[in-house]
Amino acid sequence: MVKADKNIMRGFLVLTYIIIISMLIFVIGSSFSYLNTGADRSSMLHTEVKKATVYLPKLTWTTDGNEGRKLDAQTLAKIESDYLDAWYVKQVVYKTNQTTGIDDFYTESARKNIVAFITQNKAENISIQATTLSHQPNIEFFSEDGQLIVLKDENVVEYKQLYKDEKFVMETTETATYKVILLLEDGFWRVRHLVKERVKSVETATEKQAVPNLNMKGINYYPQATPWDMFGDQFDIEIIKNDFDIIKDAGLNTIRIFVQYEDFGKANVNEEKLEKLQQVLDAAATKKLQVVLTLFDFYGNYEILDWTLTQRHAETIVSRFKNHTAIVAWDIKNEPNLDFESRGKQNVLAWLESMISLIKSIDSTHLVTIGWSNTESAHLLQDKVDFVSFHYYNAAADFMRHYANLKAKITDKPIVLGEFGQSSYGGFWKPFSGSEQKQATYFKEMQAMLKAENISFLSWTLYDFEEIPSSVVGNRPWRTNPQKKFGFIDKDGKRKLAFEFMVE
Incomplete structure (x- = not known):
């Protein structure tokens, strides 16, 4: 009887050991798999909708000014996608005065300016609702190591509404030129530098037209x-x-x-x-x-x-x-x-x-x-x-x-x-x-x-x-x-x- 009890105890210990080892192997394997899997970009957007369905300003590329490495179509498409994602997230941030999402599309130094801007707006209970309607970016430099892009984005048509204390204050439509530097980090192009160089207000008045002769x-x-x-x-x-x-x-x-x-x-x-x-x-x-x-x-x-x-x-x-x-x-x-x-x-x-x-x-x-x-x-x-x-x-x-x-x-x-x-x-x-x-x-x-x-x-x-x-x-x-x-x-x-x- 004593011998039987010892055998049962020994079997129980062996079984427990096998279960523990199996669990350890599973955990280590899962961790290894996770660490070798890139983050899901759509989940990083924090909008629950991909940019392709929410933000489509008219965009016309010019690559004539590129003085660096040759830029292939696939890389250009990736730059365009990440660049427009960054614009979209910036518009959401300025509307909500929340920083959610900017880590994914802006480098640490670029985030400082955005955070400072929305901190000031929150203090004054100001929000900005805006969009860009068109872009004409020109690639000026693509580094030999493929890690840096310098571009000039001209004729960026921006529409903005400013609200204070949740009340409409003013609206404006302007055409601007931006100097932009993008860095490739973790497989994604992030904005390192986005500075407005020139701004021109868009005249909303239309030319006087001849009165049409209608007979409907x-x-x-x-x-x-x-x-x-x-x-x-x-x-x-x-x-x-x-x-x-x-x-x-x-x-x-x-x-x-x-x-x-x-x-x-x-x-x-x-x-x-x-x-x-x-x-x-x-x-x-x-x-x-x-x-x-x-x-x-x-x-x-x-x-x-x-x-x-x-x-x-x-x-x-x-x-x-x-x-x-x-x-x-x-x-x-x-x-x-x-x-x-x-x-x-x-x-x-x-x-x-x-x-x-x-x-x-x-x-x-x-x-x-x-x-x-x-x-x-x-x-x-x-x-x-x-x-x-x-x-x-x-x-x-x-x-x-x-x-x-x-x-x-x-x-x-x-x-x-x-x-x-x-x-x-x-x-x-x-x-x-x-x-x-x-x-x-x-x-x-x-x-x-x-x-x-x-x-x-x-x-x-x-x-x-x-x-x-x-x-x-x-x-x-x-x-x-x-x-x-x-x-x-x-x-x-x-x-x-x-x-x-x-x-x-």
Whole structure:
């Protein structure tokens, strides 16, 4: 019995020894593996989103001035990535007054200046929201050991807003030149030196332009089966062509269509969507219909650090279609004034102005406007647009009063009624409020006034719809049901009484 106990004890000790040794081997192996594995760069960014999806200023490299080692394309791409990461993190740091992330993108000496700057801002309760919109870096020197880069970054367009005590104080747009030194540390290019050499304020005033001669008699268009999803999986160009025949035969000459920011792929615009848009524009040109193309539908962020993404989106679309014969105008955004309260009027207007400037720099031929939701906001940025566009859904009897108030504020720009209409719905949720006869009377009265004042117009809309996406007016039936019946043609394809008054 004693011998058996000794054997059990001996076996237990051996087993314990084996377990301990196994654990030690596992720990040593794991540590060795960790020490030989580089840090995950995306986790170092501290933004939880890679730079490729959050910061895309327009960047044009010039390497003519390089006096050192030859620079290959792969190294240049790596420098660009780390350099823009550094800019993005700096903007986040200045906005939040937190130092998180700067260790990864700035050397110890460069961090001192950043820390001192945000320490002072924190003490005075100041924050800066900023972005760069374009860079033109020139490689001046690449060291023989491949560890140091000297570059001059010219024509850096910077937009900044300064806040004190969480209240907006001022904004500025400037063009600057930076002298930059980058060091290769731990496989990443870190900023060692970033000094602004020259600064020039950007004039926001635009040159006085000739008043365009507009003669728009048009309609806002969605296919009946795919409202607010015109370029989706059910896209059918034959249906759209047939609808264009109806519009043209009714005596109209213009359509307004919409490009949704997310649907088209945000900054990385979806080529398939562009091809569908190409088909629509080609069909419009064939039918001799001019197109007002509304950009950024359902976009509502306006955050300054989001600007570079929206600029790449607009740049892709406008560059692609700026020479298309069907385009008559770019409508920057549908009803942006509805975002004033939730996003801040200052942010919305600043984004609009920046976007107008970008689009005009790409396309100097076509007109630019903004689709304001009412007459009260439509005078804003009138010096930046080529014509003023507003929407009106109030009573026909009040139209001339609203129009006269707006016209008194507009000095030298044409005014277009970009949306107007009345629902024929008179069901349970709004009994007796509408009917086909009331809708027809509304358009008859409106067309008489539009003709008398020679006002260009785009009515809403060709068809009644079976379903309205919740993103448009929500889910409440007293809102969605009336929205379904703004068309000149009902859900069964029958022309309603108002069809007679699509045009005077």
